[in-house]
Every structure is written in C-alpha cells, then in structure tokens.
Amino acid sequence: MLTSMSTSLHHRAVEHLGTRIVGGALPTGHVMLAEHLEDELNVSRSVVREAVRVLQSLGLVETIKRVGIRVLPAHRWNPFDPLVIRWRLAGEGRGAQLRSLAELRSAVEPVAAELAAGNAPESLRQELVGISLAMKEAGDAGDMARFLDLDIRFHALVLSGSGNEMFANLIGQVTETLTGRTVHGLMPEHPQKQALQWHMDVAHAIDARDGSLARDAAAKIMRQTIAELAPSWDDQPRVFVPVARN
Amino acid sequence: MLTSMSTSLHHRAVEHLGTRIVGGALPTGHVMLAEHLEDELNVSRSVVREAVRVLQSLGLVETIKRVGIRVLPAHRWNPFDPLVIRWRLAGEGRGAQLRSLAELRSAVEPVAAELAAGNAPESLRQELVGISLAMKEAGDAGDMARFLDLDIRFHALVLSGSGNEMFANLIGQVTETLTGRTVHGLMPEHPQKQALQWHMDVAHAIDARDGSLARDAAAKIMRQTIAELAPSWDDQPRVFVPVARN
DNA sequence: GAGTTTTGATGTCAGCACACATCGGTGTCA
DNA sequence: TGACACCGATGTGTGCTGACATCAAAACTC
Numbered sequence: 009m010l011t012s013m014s015t016s017l018h019h020r021a022v023e024h025l026g027t028r029i030v031g032g033a034l035p036t037g038h039v040m041l042a043e044h045l046e047d048e049l050n051v052s053r054s055v056v057r058e059a060v061r062v063l064q065s066l067g068l069v070e071t072i073k074r075v076g077i078r079v080l081p082a083h084r085w086n087p088f089d090p091l092v093i094r095w096r097l098a099g100e101g102r103g104a105q106l107r108s109l110a111e112l113r114s115a116v117e118p119v120a121a122e123l124a125a126g127n128a129p130e131s132l133r134q135e136l137v138g139i140s141l142a143m144k145e146a147g148d149a150g151d152m153a154r155f156l157d158l159d160i161r162f163h164a165l166v167l168s169g170s171g172n173e174m175f176a177n178l179i180g181q182v183t184e185t186l187t188g189r190t191v192h193g194l195m196p197e198h199p200q201k202q203a204l205q206w207h208m209d210v211a212h213a214i215d216a217r218d219g220s221l222a223r224d225a226a227a228k229i230m231r232q233t234i235a236e237l238a239p240s241w242d243d244q245p246r247v248f249v250p251v252a253r254n
Numbered sequence: 255m256l257t258s259m260s261t262s263l264h265h266r267a268v269e270h271l272g273t274r275i276v277g278g279a280l281p282t283g284h285v286m287l288a289e290h291l292e293d294e295l296n297v298s299r300s301v302v303r304e305a306v307r308v309l310q311s312l313g314l315v316e317t318i319k320r321v322g323i324r325v326l327p328a329h330r331w332n333p334f335d336p337l338v339i340r341w342r343l344a345g346e347g348r349g350a351q352l353r354s355l356a357e358l359r360s361a362v363e364p365v366a367a368e369l370a371a372g373n374a375p376e377s378l379r380q381e382l383v384g385i386s387l388a389m390k391e392a393g394d395a396g397d398m399a400r401f402l403d404l405d406i407r408f409h410a411l412v413l414s415g416s417g418n419e420m421f422a423n424l425i426g427q428v429t430e431t432l433t434g435r436t437v438h439g440l441m442p443e444h445p446q447k448q449a450l451q452w453h454m455d456v457a458h459a460i461d462a463r464d465g466s467l468a469r470d471a472a473a474k475i476m477r478q479t480i481a482e483l484a485p486s487w488d489d490q491p492r493v494f495v496p497v498a499r500n
Numbered sequence: 501g502a503g504t505t506t507t508g509a510t511g512t513c514a515g516c517a518c519a520c521a522t523c524g525g526t527g528t529c530a
Numbered sequence: 531t532g533a534c535a536c537c538g539a540t541g542t543g544t545g546c547t548g549a550c551a552t553c554a555a556a557a558c559t560c
Contacts, residue, residue, distance in 0.1 A: 017545070018307065042510070052546045054300065057510090058307045061264065065308045065337070074509050074554045087420045088334030091311070108420045115365035115421075119357060127492050164497045171492030174333045174354045175361075179497065246373050246417030251410045251425065263512070288543070298513045303544090319543050320521040 017051050021059035024049060026091055029068050029079055031099030039076040066092060083249045093181060097188075107241040109185050114230035116178060117163065120170035121210050121226035125219040128169030133215040136165050140211035147199040152190065155199060160186050162207060166226070169214065194237060203232060263297050267305035270295060272337060275314050275325055277345030285322040312338055329495045339427060343434075353487040355431050360476035362424060363409065366416035367456050367472035371465040374415030379461040382411050386457035390450045398436065406432050408453060412472070415460065440486060449478060 015023075025045075028034045045056045060077055063069045067084045069077050085092050087108065096105040124132075139162045146155040163186070164179045189195050206229045213222035261269075271291075274280045291302045306323055309315045313330045315323050331338050333354065342351040370378075385408050392401040409432070410425045435441050452475045459468035 022311075054303070054545060054547090057300070058304050061304045061308055062311045065268075065311060071510065072554085073511080073552080074507085074556085076509070083419065083422070086335065087423050089332065104419075108418050111365060111369065111416075111418050112362075112420050115361045116358075119361035123357065129494060132494070161497065168495050168497045170357075171494055172354050172357050173329065173350075173493060173495065174358050176329070176495040177333050179495075247419060248375060248378070248417055249414050249419065249422040251407065251414050300512060300514095317543065318521085319519075320541065322542070 017049075017055045018058050021045075021049055021051060021055050022062050022091075025059060025063055026066075026068065026095050027098065029063070030085070030092060030095035030101065032101075034079050036079055036081045038079045040079075041076045045077075068092075083247070090180060093184075097184065103241045103244045104247075106185060106188065106237070107244055109181050110234060110237055112178070113182055113185065114227075114234050116175055117166060117182075117230055118223040118227040120167050120172065120175045121214060122219040122223035123172060123175075124166055124169035125214045125217050125222040127171040128214060132165055132169045133211075136162065136169070136211040137208075137215050139165070140208040143199075143207055144204045147204050150198060152195070152197070156186065156190050159207075162211075166210065166214070189237065192240075194240060196236075200232065203229060206232075263295075263301045264304055267291075267295055267297060267301050268308050268337075271305060271309055272312075272314065272341050273344065275309070276331070276338060276341035276347065278347075280325050282325055282327045284325045286325075287322045291323075314338075329493065336426060339430075343430065349487045349490045350493075352431060352434065352483070353490055355427050356480055356483055358424070359428055359431065360473075360480050362421055363412060363476055364469040364473040366413050366418065366421045367460060368465040368469035369418060369421075370412055370415035371460045371463050371468040373417040374460060378411055378415045379457075382408065382415070382457040383454075383461050385411070386454040389453055393444065393450050396444060398441070402432065402436050405453075408457075412456065412460070435483065438486075440483060442482075446478065449475060452478075 025034075034040075042053065042056050042060065045060075046053060049056065060069060060071060064071065066089050067080060067086045069079055071077050087093070093105060093109075096102065124136075128136075139158050143155060143158045143162060146152075146158060160183050163182050167175045167179050167182065170176065206225050209225035210222050210229070213219075213225055271280075280286070288299065288302050288306065291306075292299060295302070306315060306317060310317065312335050313326060313332050315325055317323050333339070339351060339355075342348065370382075374382075385404050389401060389404045389408060392398075392404060406429050409428050413421045413425050413428065416422065452471050455471035456468050456475070459465075459471055
C-alpha cells in the first residue's frame with residue numbers, strides 16, 4: 009500500500025475527516041460508513057475507528073448503530089479545541105473564527121492583566137516591563153518583524169502571569185490571531201503610539217501590582233484591536249445557539 | 255468481571271483512566287503498558303487503544319514506542335474540554351477548577367452582555383427581561399430552587415445572545431458553577447437585593463441595545479460573585495505555565 | 501397498527517506482522 | 531587495558547484482519 013508517510017495513519021485520518029467536516033465538505037447530518045472510510049483512506053478498521061473516536065470526543069460526529077457515522081451540527085463542536093480552531097481557520101469559517109477569538113481575547117486579556125498584577129512572580133513582571141520597552145524601540149524603529157515577536161511574547165506573558173490555566177491555554181490562539189493579523193495586512197505599518205504606551209502601561213501596572221490600572225490599560229488595547237479588525241468580518245453572520253429548556 | 259454496564263466499554267475505559275489521571279492517582283510521568291491496561295480493565299486491545307487515542311487528543315497522555323503510555327503534566331491538558339473539567343471538579347482539583355471557571359466567567363460575561371446588546375434577536379431580549387423580573391419575584395419570595403433555575407437560564411441566554419459560539423459553549427460550565435455554588439451552601443439564603451437589581455439592569459440594557467450599560471451591570475454581578483466565592487479557594491496554589499521561548 | 505423477525509451496522513475480541521527506540525554485547529582503535 | 535562506535539536482540543506501539551456479539555432500524559406478519 010502507500011508507504012513513506014511521515015505522519016501516522018491515525019493522524020492523517022483525523023486530519024482528513026476533521027478538515028472536511030469543519031470545512032463544510034461534509035455537511036451536518038451527512039452519514040458515513042466505517043467500511044466506506046476504510047477504502048476511501050486505504051486504511052484498516054482500527055485506524056478508522058480510532059480516528060472516529062477522537063472526532064467523537066471533539067463533538068464532530070456521533071456513531072449510531074445500524075446507521076453509521078453522522079456529522080453533528082457546528083454548535084456541537086468543541087469550539088475551544090485546538091484542532092477544531094485550526095480547521096476552522098483553514099477553511100470557510102476563517103472570518104467567524106477570527107472574530108470569535110478576538111472577542112474572547114477582548115474579554116480575557118483585561119482580566120488576565122488584573123490577575124497578573126495580583127499574582128505573577130517577580131521575574132515575569134520584570135520581563136514584561138523589559139519587553140514593553142523593547143516593543144517601543146522596535147515600533148519606533150519600524151522593525152515590524154521584531155515587534156510582532158515581542159508583541160506575541162508580551163501577551164503570552166500576561167496570560168501566563170494570570171495564574172489561571174484556562175487563560176494560559178489561550179496563548180496559542182492569541183499567537184495565531186496576532187500573526188494572522190500582520191500576515192493579512194490588517195496591521196498599520198507603524199504601531200500606533202497610543203498602543204505602545206498602553207503596552208507599557210500594562211507592564212508597569214502589573215509590575216506595580218495595580219490590578220485595576222492594568223485591566224483598564226489592557227482593555228484599551230483590546231478596544232483598539234477590535235476596532236481595527238471589525239471591518240474585516242462585518243459580513244460574517246452570527247449564529248445563536250438555542251438554549252436548552254431544562 | 256463487572257457486568258450490567260449501561261455504558262460502552264470504550265466509555266468506561268476513558269472514564270477510568272481520565273479520572274485517575276486528572277484525580278492525581280496516576281502522577282505526571284507515570285508510564286503504563288497497553289497490555290497491562292487490558293487486564294486491569296478486562297477489555298481487549300481495541301478498547302484500550304481507542305481510549306488511549308481519545309486521552310491523547312485531550313493532552314492527558316502521550317504514547318512512545320518501546321516505552322509505553324506516559325501521563326503528561328497538567329499544563330498539557332486541555333483545560334476547556336468538558337471531560338477534563340468534569341474530572342477536575344470530581345477530584346482534588348475541584349477548588350482550583352472552580353476558581354478558573356469563576357475567573358473565566360468574570361471575564362466573559364460582561365463582554366457577552368455587551369455583544370448581546372448589539373446582536374441578540376428580539377425574542378431573546380424579551381425573554382431575558384421576563385426572566386429578570388421572575389428572578390426578582392422568586393428572590394423576594396425566598397423560592398431559591400426556582401431562583402436557581404431562572405438564574406441559570408438568565409446567564410445561558412446572555413451567553414447565547416452574544417452570538418459568539420465560544421461564549422455560548424461556556425453555558426454548561428457556568429451552569430455547573432451556579433448549581434455547585436448553591437449545593438455547597440456558598441449562596442446567601444436570600445439573593446442580595448443589589449444582585450437582583452443588577453440582573454434586571456443587564457436585561458433592560460440588552461433590551462435597550464445599550465452595550466456599555468449591559469457590560470457594566472454584568473461586571474458588577476461578576477465582581478460580587480467573585481467576592482462571595484474567593485474565600486473558599488484562598489488556599490489553592492496558582493500554577494504559572496512557562497511561556498515557550500519562540 | 502401492534503408485535504415479531506430479519507438485517508446490517510457498530511462494538512468487541514484475539515492473533516499476527518511490522519516499525520523502531522532502547523539496551524546490551526561485540527569489535528575496533530588508541 | 532580502556533574508551534568508543536557499531537550492531538543485533540528485545541520489547542512495545544502501530545497497523546491489519548477475520549470472527550463473533552450486540553443492538554436498533556426496517557421489514558414483515560398477524
């Protein structure tokens with residue numbers, strides 16, 4: 009059979025099905041047969057079954073005896089799973105996913121900054137101050153590549169410094185949005201002076217253990233970020249998940 | 255061995271391993287052999303392997319050839335996965351998990367209220383106003399069971415009304431914290447008058463499409479909630495995840 | 501139309517071949 | 531004699547397959 013694969017068959021199967029479901033090629037309600045997937049992917053039952061089990065745990069499919077493997081509606085997918093996020097960013101849902109992430113950031117980062125002011129270890133506070141200064145240097149010099157690196161590390165440190173593992177877990181997704189923003193040219197050629205100052209404000213407020221100051225400065229960064237990005241997803245429809253009647 | 259299982263062997267295997275890892279019975283770095291798990295659970299290889307694949311996708315374990323199945327450190331676990339959250343709530347990590355969820359709520363709900371004011375469909379706005387009034391009735395009457403139901407639905411509607419699928423996905427976890435709070439007697443016997451008023455403020459602000467008013471009122475609710483709950487997790491140590499150097 | 505049987509898919513089991521990281525022995529060279 | 535590189539044995543995850551169990555949808559009977 010096919011040889012010379014660098015990734016495992018399991019990984020390939022999960023990826024294949026995940027991208028096609030999240031990407032919309034396999035619509036909600038679509039039913040597949042395990043046996044059919046075997047020859048479609050040229051793999052054995054074990055590989056298909058293990059992949060389906062993983063997708064099941066992500067809420068992408070359900071298995072029904074005597075019926076097959078059914079694709080679940082999008083509102084059943086776990087929107088926080090890194091795989092699901094990556095698949096959405098790679099497909100049609102990119103715009104909506106970026107908006108969701110940006111709104112989540114705008115909610116979380118101010119609170120993370122406030123918590124970091126109360127809890128972060130000393131070394132992290134100092135690194136944060138150093139990075140905010142380096143960001144200003146890079147920004148004034150117009151060195152956008154270096155600025156992006158510093159920006160990513162800055163926000164990662166704030167999330168990590170909150171001491172909340174759920175916030176810290178968002179580092180990857182935030183990194184994704186920051187790089188995505190510059191790659192897609194949604195970034196001003198020079199960072200706004202205000203934004204540079206706000207980053208320094210956040211760092212110094214955290215260093216000074218002033219929670220509300222840190223929160224307010226972070227909120228300003230988020231408001232500006234949202235304002236910059238909002239036009240690019242104005243056309244994305246919003247989906248309202250029905251609330252289960254108890 | 256045990257018979258009369260209503261759940262599948264796969265489900266049982268995932269549950270068995272998940273609870274023991276998250277609960278701390280299987281420490282970080284502990285290595286298991288697939289074969290050993292087979293006779294520990296009295297199941298076949300396929301069941302063990304499919305369960306391990308699911309746990310792998312949750313970040314709980316990694317498989318290494320020639321070594322076995324190794325338990326990963328807690329900071330590798332997906333803290334947003336419903337299974338992981340449930341296992342943490344059921345075990346040692348309960349306090350830390352409740353704090354994480356409360357902090358996440360305090361970050362998300364004000365922004366969700368703000369977004370709901372801008373986006374929620376008409377019917378949802380009206381139901382929200384109705385529920386806030388019913389909450390006041392139930393609160394004044396001291397009917398705490400009814401109040402809890404209404405409270406849960408209120409916050410679920412706000413999250414749903416935001417039109418952000420990540421926010422809406424937190425409904426389950428928020429419900430968990432609300433019920434947990436009353437079950438564990440951390441709830442005042444009568445709801446605070448202020449809190450009742452703030453809920454009505456949120457509902458009316460959303461109905462009136464006043465985003466900042468809705469956000470501020472929701473933030474007040476969250477501040478009070480955090481203040482009520484904070485004493486119960488004062489002793490929980492915070493964990494700071496190291497930020498990967500790019 | 502209610503109850504029963506048939507059917508066809510997933511669920512589970514057990515055995516095999518293969519890939520490959522680790523360990524220990526062997527051989528070479530200084 | 532000692533240090534180091536090489537190499538094969540070993541064990542364990544990965545993948546494949548045939549067989550049987552289970553159970554719910556669908557067809558059938560009355």
